Amino acid sequence: MQSDIAENITSLRARLDGTGAQLVAVSKYHPVPALRQAYDAGQRIFGENRVQELLSKIPEMPDDVCWHLIGHLQTNKVRAITGKTALIESVDSEKLLNLIDKEAERAGVVTRVLMQIHVAQEESKTGFLPDELLDYFHARRYENLKATHICGVMGMATNTDDTSRIRDDFRKIREAYEAVRAMCPDLSGFDTISMGMSGDWPIAIEEGSTLIRVGSAIFGPREY
Numbered sequence: 037m038q039s040d041i042a043e044n045i046t047s048l049r050a051r052l053d054g055t056g057a058q059l060v061a062v063s064k065y066h067p068v069p070a071l072r073q074a075y076d077a078g079q080r081i082f083g084e085n086r087v088q089e090l091l092s093k094i095p096e097m098p099d100d101v102c103w104h105l106i107g108h109l110q111t112n113k114v115r116a117i118t119g120k121t122a123l124i125e126s127v128d129s130e131k132l133l134n135l136i137d138k139e140a141e142r143a144g145v146v147t148r149v150l151m152q153i154h155v156a157q158e159e160s161k162t163g164f165l166p167d168e169l170l171d172y173f174h175a176r177r178y179e180n181l182k183a184t185h186i187c188g189v190m191g192m193a194t195n196t197d198d199t200s201r202i203r204d205d206f207r208k209i210r211e212a213y214e215a216v217r218a219m220c221p222d223l224s225g226f227d228t229i230s231m232g233m234s235g236d237w238p239i240a241i242e243e244g245s246t247l248i249r250v251g252s253a254i255f256g257p258r259e260y
């Protein structure tokens with residue numbers, strides 16, 4: 037019998053076909069057997085939001101899984117996660133970015149990251165304001181990074197049913213991304229816009245997302 041998880045992966049992939057966007061299966065709070073069902077359906081990118089949970093799942097899953105950290109990274113956990121992720125999507129401050137860089141250099145690895153942009157109308161969401169992000173790139177402070185590759189941006193829309201507001205938020209994220217590209221044409225491999233979750237990813241795709249992060253629409257509701 038085919039699992040719902042496999043069916044969900046297959047139908048999401050069919051809907052993404054032709055968009056060029058990739059799918060992150062957000063597996064936080066779900067047990068390893070659920071991740072395995074997704075893996076067996078061909079899914080290779082998994083997103084977790086807590087360092088401990090991510091680290092505990094790595095040895096339980098095949099080696100070719102690409103792990104994305106999508107939640108806030110505390111500075112005291114940076115060393116533990118260094119070298120373990122394909123992408124840290126949730127770099128929400130310059131201080132964190134510099135620490136990630138220091139630890140990557142120390143470990144002799146390159147850490148790939150996205151800059152998290154704050155556009156939603158909620159105080160709880162973290163990240164760079166668009167202007168802060170532009171300041172960072174305008175001052176070319178990324179040139180000081182030694183072992184970190186900034187691959188693009190990540191953001192979340194306001195948690196609302198108002199689709200025009202959601203679309204507006206996604207547009208702001210894409211505009212910040214494009215402003216950085218225009219300002220720093222030399223920035224290589226800055227090509228990722230991670231936006232869109234279970235409830236809003238089709239809008240995100242219309243607004244230029246290249247990476248969607250989908251949890252409950254694959255694995256069902258989370259039990260916290």
Ligand SMILES: *Cc1c(COP(=O)(O)O)cnc(C)c1O
Nearest residue numbers: 062085106233234249250251252
């Ligand atoms: C949990 C989470 C998601 C996935 O949310 P769903 O609504 O379950 O798809 C996406 N992005 C981030 C940053 C998350 O924390």
